[in-house]
Amino acid sequence: MIYDVIIIGAGPAGLAAGLYASRARLNTLILEKEKAGGQIVTTDEVANYPGSIENAGGPSLIKRMVDQVDEFGAERKIDTIKEVELEGEIKVLKGEKDEYKTKTVIIATGAVPRAIGCPGEKELVGRGVSYCATCDAAFFEDMEVYVVGGGDTAVEEGMYLAKFARKVTIIHRRDELRAAKSIQEKAFANEKMAFMWDSVVTEIKGDGIVESMVVKNVKTGEETEVFADEDDGTFGIFPFIGFLPATELFDGIIPMEGGYIKTDEDMKTNIPGVFAAGDVRVKSLRQVVTATADGAIAAVQAGKYIDELEGTGYAGDSK
Ligand SMILES: Cc1cc2nc3c(=O)[nH]c(=O)nc-3n(C[C@H](O)[C@H](O)[C@H](O)COP(=O)(O)OP(=O)(O)OC[C@H]3O[C@@H](n4cnc5c(N)ncnc54)[C@H](O)[C@@H]3O)c2cc1C
DSSP states (O other): OEEEEEEEOOSHHHHHHHHHHHHTTOOEEEEESSSTTGGGGGOSOOOSSTTOOTTOOHHHHHHHHHHHHHHTTOEEEEOOEEEEEOSSSSEEEEESSOEEEEEEEEEOOOEEEOOOOOTTTGGGBTTTBOSOHHHHGGGGTTSEEEEEOOSHHHHHHHHHHTTTSSEEEEEOSSSSOOSOHHHHHHHHHOTTEEEETTEEEEEEEOSSSOOEEEEEETTTOOEEEEEOOTTTOOOEEEEOOOEEESOGGGTTTSOEETTEEOOOTTOBOSSTTEEEOGGGBOOSOOSHHHHHHHHHHHHHHHHHHHHHHHOSOSOOOOO
């Protein structure tokens, strides 16, 4: 079968693209390597997506997006795309499970959390180190937690963690936060929040579970080892220090800037029939609202591309 549109990634951008493509009766497949939702399912609070109701978190927002996409008939499959052949009228995507053919591709692979990159971090992921507060906060009920970073996400997720932990310390490499002032004010007013300024984590240690970490003061060079409370035996470390675009598949094929895919305002890449949407592309604001907008534009443009290619009118029927 040759699809009209294949979307790689079922985050907000991919799901919005799937909605617009399937509503336009394009024969649409959304490929996702994990469960649908992307980064936003890792947060319990989405206060800035227009129309999102009070206390609605990422998972409930995504559930509604997925239901809508399913209702309009987009097909969804779990597969990790490993290789792409994008030149030519029929594009081929090679996944771990299957191979897929399509007239257009919408790249909505988003981004993944940036690791600290210090010794011990990788080995202790899921054993005290976590990149998802919503997923793992409950494991640290009444324990100590350290958040690394100073932007909006770090501070917001820190405050979420403070609902569970007895103390949350934000470790930030500078002497002031980068987060929006309104977020900072809430954090400073929260009695459970503490701050370790001018500091970076240089090593995480533990035998199967986080037991201590080394923190370096970037101004004085002094290194301090922070140990788990004896009664707790461990503590949590949550790095929120930015993201890495998931673009390695397109290295050398599509022009990028800082690892992000370059598009025009119609989400077109350099390759006819190949579009990119959401956090994966060069843009000034990476949020759900911009990801969904990108997805919608990409899907409409994919429809126009097929229409121009085939001169068949704005609907696909390639089964
Ligand atoms: C903790 C946290 C809190 C946030 N809070 C907010 C907020 O309050 N408001 C807001 O607007 N935004 C928030 N964001 C940002 C928002 O989540 C992102 O801007 C948005 O998710 C981007 O959507 P996307 O679809 O472009 O990419 P992503 O959400 O990154 O989704 C990409 C998807 O592609 C899949 N994928 C990647 N590579 C492949 C492959 N090779 N094959 C198959 N599938 C693949 C991934 O598994 C993933 O599901 C937050 C992000 C985080 C991490």
